[in-house]
Amino acid sequence: xxxxxxxxxxxxxxxxxxxxxxxxxxxxxxxxxxxxxxxxxxxxxxxxxxxxxxxxxxxxxxxxxxxxxxxxxxxxxxxxxxxxxxxxxxxxxxxxxxxxxxxxxxxxxxxxxxxxxxxxxxxxxxxxxxxxxxxxxxxxxxxxxxxxxxxxxxxxxxxxxxxxxxxxxxxxxxxxxxxxxxxxxxxxxxxxxxxxxxxxxxxxxxxxxxxxxxxxxxxxxxxxxxxxxxxxxxxxxxxxxxxxxxxxxxx
Amino acid sequence: xxxxxxxxxxxxxxxxxxxxxxxxxxxxxxxxxxxxxxxxxxxxxxxxxxxxxxxxxxxxxxxxxxxxxxxxxxxxxxxxxxxxxxxxxxxxxxxxxxxxxxxxxxxxxxxxxxxxxxxxxxxxxxxxxxxxxxxxxxxxxxxxxxxxxxxxxxxxxxxxxxxxxxxxxxxxxxxxxxxxxxxxxxxxxxxxxxxxxxxxxxxxxxxxxxxxxxxxxxxxxxxxxxxxxxxxxxxxxxxxxxxxxxxxxxx
Numbered sequence: 001x002x003x004x005x006x007x008x009x010x011x012x013x014x015x016x017x018x019x020x021x022x023x024x025x026x027x028x029x030x031x032x033x034x035x036x037x038x039x040x041x042x043x044x045x046x047x048x049x050x051x052x053x054x055x056x057x058x059x060x061x062x063x064x065x066x067x068x069x070x071x072x073x074x075x076x077x078x079x080x081x082x083x084x085x086x087x088x089x090x091x092x093x094x095x096x097x098x099x100x101x102x103x104x105x106x107x108x109x110x111x112x113x114x115x116x117x118x119x120x121x122x123x124x125x126x127x128x129x130x131x132x133x134x135x136x137x138x139x140x141x142x143x144x145x146x147x148x149x150x151x152x153x154x155x156x157x158x159x160x161x162x163x164x165x166x167x168x169x170x171x172x173x174x175x176x177x178x179x180x181x182x183x184x185x186x187x188x189x190x191x192x193x194x195x196x197x198x199x200x201x202x203x204x205x206x207x208x209x210x211x212x213x214x215x216x217x218x219x220x221x222x223x224x225x226x227x228x229x230x231x232x233x234x235x236x237x238x239x240x241x242x243x244x245x246x247x248x249x250x251x
Numbered sequence: 252x253x254x255x256x257x258x259x260x261x262x263x264x265x266x267x268x269x270x271x272x273x274x275x276x277x278x279x280x281x282x283x284x285x286x287x288x289x290x291x292x293x294x295x296x297x298x299x300x301x302x303x304x305x306x307x308x309x310x311x312x313x314x315x316x317x318x319x320x321x322x323x324x325x326x327x328x329x330x331x332x333x334x335x336x337x338x339x340x341x342x343x344x345x346x347x348x349x350x351x352x353x354x355x356x357x358x359x360x361x362x363x364x365x366x367x368x369x370x371x372x373x374x375x376x377x378x379x380x381x382x383x384x385x386x387x388x389x390x391x392x393x394x395x396x397x398x399x400x401x402x403x404x405x406x407x408x409x410x411x412x413x414x415x416x417x418x419x420x421x422x423x424x425x426x427x428x429x430x431x432x433x434x435x436x437x438x439x440x441x442x443x444x445x446x447x448x449x450x451x452x453x454x455x456x457x458x459x460x461x462x463x464x465x466x467x468x469x470x471x472x473x474x475x476x477x478x479x480x481x482x483x484x485x486x487x488x489x490x491x492x493x494x495x496x497x498x499x500x501x502x
Contacts, residue, residue: 118369122487131480159482193502227502229382231410236373239493242486246494251444251478 002071003055007080011071015052016080018093021143028096030145033083038092039063040155047094047158054078054089083147096145099163103173105133108202109245110167110181112212113140114237119208120144121152122238128156130245135160138167140207167204171219174202183212183220184240192224192243197250205241253322254306258331262322266303267331269344272394279347281396284334289343290314291406298345298409305329305340334398347396350414354424356384359453360496361418361432363463364391365488370459371395372403373489379407381496386411389418391458418455422470425453434463434471435491443475443494448501456492 004011017023018031029049032041041048042065051070053059059070073081081091109127114120120142127135137144144162156162174181181202182195204220206212217223226240235243255262268274269282280300283292292299293316302321304310310321324332332342360378365371371393378386388395395413425432432453433446455471457463468474477491486494 122490125483126486126490128481128483129477129479129486154483156481156483191502226380226497228380229500229502230379230407232376232379232405232407235377235380235493236489238487239373239377239490242490243493243497246477249480251442251480 002069003073004071004077005074007076009077012073012077012080015091015093019083019147021146024096024143024145030094030096030150031081031091031147032094032150033081033091033147034088034151035063035090037150037155038090040158041092041094042068044158047097048092049095050093052081052091052093054087057089059090084151097161099161099165102134103170103177103179106179106200107132107248108134108136108170108174108179109241110136110138110170110202110204111141111206112138112167112204112216113207113210114205115140115142116208117142117146117148118152119236119238120146121149121154123205123241124149124153124160124162125156126238126242126245128153128159130242130249132160132245135162136167136170137162137164167216168219171202171216180222181220182244183217183223184225184244185211185217185223186225186234189223189225192226192247195222195224197248201248203241203244203248205237205244208237253320254324255322255328256325258327260328263324263328263331266342266344270334270398272397275347275394275396281345281347281401282332282398283343283345283401284332284341284398285339285402286314286341288401288406289341291409292343292345293319295409298348299343300346301344303332303342303344305338308340310341335402348412350412350416353385354421354428354430357430357451358383358499359385359387359421359425359430360492361387361389361421361453361455362392362457363389363418363455363467364458364461365456366391366393367459368393368397368399369403370487370489371397372400372405374456374492375400375404375411375413376407377489377493377496379404379410381493381500383411383496386413387418387421388413388415418467419470422453422467431473432471433495434468434474435476435495436462436468436474437476437485440474440476443477443498446473446475448499452499454492454495454499456488456495459488 024030055072183204275281306323434455
């Protein structure tokens, strides 16, 4: 077991770089923090590359890290790595899963320019709960491996494919696979409960302020809306996604 | 129009105190920030007590503040008052609405110890969207006039009654009014879609980590759950509230 006790150690600088999107993209890796995320990562084969743990933390026996290298660090290094206020003192460097282009699944959630990391994480967690087969994250969205996205998603990144892609291309592919595509729009849409739930579907939700781009709305099969029964102007995008996904799942 | 250009002015100190729950409770007032919230507050009679505006901001003509006193402040004062990173430079001191104990409405949302301000605000916004008649916020929840709650709720505080109260007492009162009360629990519940939506109902959701206290779950008519179809452990509480409220509203 390695021990690092200086924040000037080049290895620490390398880990810290993973707080940036650029480095995550270059290295095709990302950093997770906290027991729950590390445990969820370890459940997926060939994902965790190394574990970093505070010298004040003991890894409980339930965490089976096999032959994955573990580095112990002191408080000084911990402070550099932690992105939460009360860090649990455990981190894992993970490989980004290989993103293959496929359209052979049943249910999809497409996201157009979701910018708030808490919203994106909550949407990913909701899609996982609803048993969606893949989440496609379009351009203009916050990075899917941003630490706040990872925390809000509570491990769902390790449960279903989260794919960055061009939504127009995806809509094309899904149409070729005969998957009906539903957009969401505040105006000129159909009330969602007028559509019959189907096993195979793709639902698209959009940006917090502007919704889905008009160019994408034009490419869907149908656009839906959730009626506002009170006086608020709209629903939070994660809440809207939850209402629609569970409606489509027709439990 | 008054002009204050020093953060040491006693009036500024008084406003700043409204960042604390204690002062809000003592004075029965609260502070909102940003154009949208100030405008929503102004729509409610006898609510806005005064407006504070940056000397760099011009109040647009659409904002009709009548005879409400307006104080202009400089950058130094603005910095003291702002709780957002990019402040819009406008604030309103508002009266807390009088909280009467009533149980003569149709639909209620009860919240047991919701602690994250973003979640509480999003739940209030969702209840507003779903046309719920009142939100009852139980003990152990974050303060309903916390600035982050106000921001996440996007003005819904001015649209429907948000009442702090003892949930046991409320359950009792609702039972006397023959309102069916549904709790939410991950275990030993009924799948929500097995319950027939009704016009009159009270739904209760609970704490982010622990759900609803067992003592309260015992007092409900029925406890419901939303099936997890994938691998996530649970849904975000605001998302769960949205799914259930829109199910009950039976659009």
